[in-house]
Amino acid sequence: MIGFNASYALSDARSYVEQLFGRTQSTPADKTGPQPASWDASSDNSEGLTHRDQAINKIISLIWTMQHGGEQQQSAINQTGGYILDAQGTDEADEINMKAISAFNVDLGGGDDTINLKAGSLAALQAGDGADTLNLTARYLAEIDGGEGDDAITMAGEIVDGVDGNAGDDVLKVSGRAILNLTGGAGNDTIQLVGERIFAAGGAGDDTISITSKGARPAELSFATGDGKDTVTSNGPLDIRFTASGYGQAMADALTPDQLEITASDGALTIRARGSDDAITISFTSGVLQDAAPSYSFVLDNGDYVLNIR
Ligand SMILES: [Ca+2]
Ligand SMILES: [Ca+2]
Numbered sequence: 001m002i003g004f005n006a007s008y009a010l011s012d013a014r015s016y017v018e019q020l021f022g023r024t025q026s027t028p029a030d031k032t033g034p035q036p037a038s039w040d041a042s043s044d045n046s047e048g049l050t051h052r053d054q055a056i057n058k059i060i061s062l063i064w065t066m067q068h069g070g071e072q073q074q075s076a077i078n079q080t081g082g083y084i085l086d087a088q089g090t091d092e093a094d095e096i097n098m099k100a101i102s103a104f105n106v107d108l109g110g111g112d113d114t115i116n117l118k119a120g121s122l123a124a125l126q127a128g129d130g131a132d133t134l135n136l137t138a139r140y141l142a143e144i145d146g147g148e149g150d151d152a153i154t155m156a157g158e159i160v161d162g163v164d165g166n167a168g169d170d171v172l173k174v175s176g177r178a179i180l181n182l183t184g185g186a187g188n189d190t191i192q193l194v195g196e197r198i199f200a201a202g203g204a205g206d207d208t209i210s211i212t213s214k215g216a217r218p219a220e221l222s223f224a225t226g227d228g229k230d231t232v233t234s235n236g237p238l239d240i241r242f243t244a245s246g247y248g249q250a251m252a253d254a255l256t257p258d259q260l261e262i263t264a265s266d267g268a269l270t271i272r273a274r275g276s277d278d279a280i281t282i283s284f285t286s287g288v289l290q291d292a293a294p295s296y297s298f299v300l301d302n303g304d305y306v307l308n309i310r
Helices: 013-021 051-067
Strands: 076-080 083-088 095-107 114-126 133-145 152-156 159-164 171-183 190-201 208-213 219-224 229-234 238-243 260-265 268-273 279-284 296-301 304-309
Touching: 152 159, 208 219, 219 229, 238 279
Parallel strands: 076 095, 083 095, 095 114, 114 133, 133 152, 133 159, 152 171, 159 171, 171 190, 190 208, 190 219, 208 229, 219 238, 229 279
Antiparallel strands: 238 304, 260 268, 268 279, 296 304
């Protein structure tokens, strides 16, 4: 069940809005809510919408907000519309299928939730506890949190900024022009990234990471003390940034070159931290590096040691 406080969950909302704006065509059987005439998922603004559609969307957004905390309960939501604000799921398994111009602050609550969302932009989605399935398409995706549980998170966008699989063995499949601040979080995660600019981390646990870089500059993976044994495949040169084990931790906590044992062989590089189980094993697609065996060197960047592998 879901206490999804959307105007679209109100069967009367559409007719109220249509009455207000004088559309003569009555479609009581259509429960998908007002649909902007020219809405396009590839657009994150109101371009192409009539003034009337824009006004309706604003009202829908307002109603949605006002219904927050209401009594409406549904087990599934299928919506198409304008601006989604402050949507709240329940602790049961919610199923949500939505199209929107933009969505902000969506909290799925506990339970094994499924959300299929296509929007111009989506910011602040908390999947909460449970094994959640997130299929998200938006030009701009920001602050997506899988929460506890083994989540399956699939995202496609242009800018994907701030993704955390959080606890659990998560599967993250992300494509975007820029993928920034992505982490698998705790747990043994499987992470597949396709993008022009990639900055990511597996987080704690033994992670399997696949990098498909389409840009001119190398992808960058961060690795913190205690991050476990990661296995990485990359289709191009890679940078590994050694960071402190968490925000607020002293930089002295980060691994330094003298603590690392590096072994290069044909198409592969292994990095082991002395005196711990931390290790990164990287396999490179054949022929993408300068030589058969990767060459590598450390640089100091903003106080971090970064291993450039070419
Ligand atoms: Ca998770
Ligand atoms: Ca992890």
